[in-house]
Amino acid sequence: xxxxxxxxxxxxMGLEELINEANSYYLSKHLAVIHKKPTxxxxxxxxxxxxxxxxxxxxxxxxxSTTDYNGVLDGHYIDFDAKETKNKTNMPLKNxxxxxxxxxxxxxxxxxxxxxxxxxxxxxxxxxxPASILIKIWDEALRGGEKSVPYSIISQQGFQINSxxxxxxxxxxxxxxxxxxxxx
Amino acid sequence: xxxxxxxxxxxxMGLEELINEANSYYLSKHLAVIHKKPTxxxxxxxxxxxxxxxxxxxxxxxxxSTTDYNGVLDGHYIDFDAKETKNKTNMPLKNxxxxxxxxxxxxxxxxxxxxxxxxxxxxxxxxxxPASILIKIWDEALRGGEKSVPYSIISQQGFQINSxxxxxxxxxxxxxxxxxxxxx
Ligand SMILES: [Mg+2]
Ligand SMILES: [Mg+2]
Numbered sequence: 001x002x003x004x005x006x007x008x009x010x011x012x013m014g015l016e017e018l019i020n021e022a023n024s025y026y027l028s029k030h031l032a033v034i035h036k037k038p039t040x041x042x043x044x045x046x047x048x049x050x051x052x053x054x055x056x057x058x059x060x061x062x063x064x065s066t067t068d069y070n071g072v073l074d075g076h077y078i079d080f081d082a083k084e085t086k087n088k089t090n091m092p093l094k095n096x097x098x099x100x101x102x103x104x105x106x107x108x109x110x111x112x113x114x115x116x117x118x119x120x121x122x123x124x125x126x127x128x129x130p131a132s133i134l135i136k137i138w139d140e141a142l143r144g145g146e147k148s149v150p151y152s153i154i155s156q157q158g159f160q161i162n163s164x165x166x167x168x169x170x171x172x173x174x175x176x177x178x179x180x181x182x183x184x
Numbered sequence: 185x186x187x188x189x190x191x192x193x194x195x196x197m198g199l200e201e202l203i204n205e206a207n208s209y210y211l212s213k214h215l216a217v218i219h220k221k222p223t224x225x226x227x228x229x230x231x232x233x234x235x236x237x238x239x240x241x242x243x244x245x246x247x248x249s250t251t252d253y254n255g256v257l258d259g260h261y262i263d264f265d266a267k268e269t270k271n272k273t274n275m276p277l278k279n280x281x282x283x284x285x286x287x288x289x290x291x292x293x294x295x296x297x298x299x300x301x302x303x304x305x306x307x308x309x310x311x312x313x314p315a316s317i318l319i320k321i322w323d324e325a326l327r328g329g330e331k332s333v334p335y336s337i338i339s340q341q342g343f344q345i346n347s348x349x350x351x352x353x354x355x356x357x358x359x360x361x362x363x364x365x366x367x368x
């Protein structure tokens with residue numbers, strides 16, 4: 001029986017922390033309200049060692065039904081997930097999950113703004129990539145197409161996120177370029 | 185040392201289940217994408233009894249920083265929380281929390297649609313109540329004002345939710361009346 005201490009989620013923490021830092025900054029500067037959703041967990045058993053404390057002693061991770069991030073910018077509903085790869089030439093589709101694709105389809109259908117933040121960590125390059133394009137590539141892959149998204153497609157059709165001092169991953173300018181491109 | 189089995193959250197389950205049912209219905213009918221956020225939990229220890237299973241054996245509830253529900257309707261960012269009381273004449277402010285008020289202030293400031301779904305369970309009456317009004321009442325209470333919201337205010341300034349067969353708590357018509365009132 002293996003055992004492990006876990007302080008955070010299980011994958012993608014580097015990128016996740018950068019996004020959380022950016023979101024805190026945007027909130028403090030009144031620029032946008034975007035939060036990471038908590039990881040869904042089913043609680044089975046709770047102990048109360050004393051009146052002021054609830055200690056969960058049995059719980060399980062459950063499959064999320066949405067992406068990790070959502071919020072509001074200028075009244076627009078914003079929804080995205082973040083993925084990173086050490087690959088230099090492509091982003092493997094195995095980093096994505098059907099429930100994320102389905103959720104983003106629903107979001108787009110209801111007038112929301114959906115995208116991914118894609119990180120090529122070896123290149124230190126990050127892109128805001130429209131959900132609509134990723135959904136097409138995903139559906140083509142299900143019909144036997146490519147199982148990854150070429151770097152060239154992401155760098156050409158995505159909106160590059162330029163690094164800054166504070167916040168390091170300042171994705172709001174890229175998001176605003178995306179909104180302008182969408183004409184909303 | 186007390187001990188208890190918990191299947192759901194700790195309070196307000198009746199109303200929460202009604203809202204979850206409505207949200208599932210709206211999603212399936214492509215009318216809106218609104219989800220309840222998972223309860224934030226900090227995981228301290230995970231056991232792996234076998235390769236396919238992660239069992240959380242030590243975790244704690246953490247203070248949420250947002251409301252419970254958000255999503256998108258016609259491109260609009262929607263954000264709310266739900267409260268119920270057995271009182272017939274007022275909704276006590278102790279049902280609300282500063283972090284929910286602060287979050288909804290941020291949401292309104294960024295152009296989002298914020299409200300509460302308030303249930304008077306003894307009356308079987310439910311209202312969509314604008315966050316802007318609740319925030320004013322909350323801030324007045326902090327300066328020594330009333331510690332509850334009179335039923336008369338909620339029934340007059342709120343948008344009543346009429347019960348239906350499916351979903352039981354069909355709050356979308358009230359939300360659309362609210363959006364029309366807001367002129368968005
Ligand atoms: Mg993720
Ligand atoms: Mg609640």
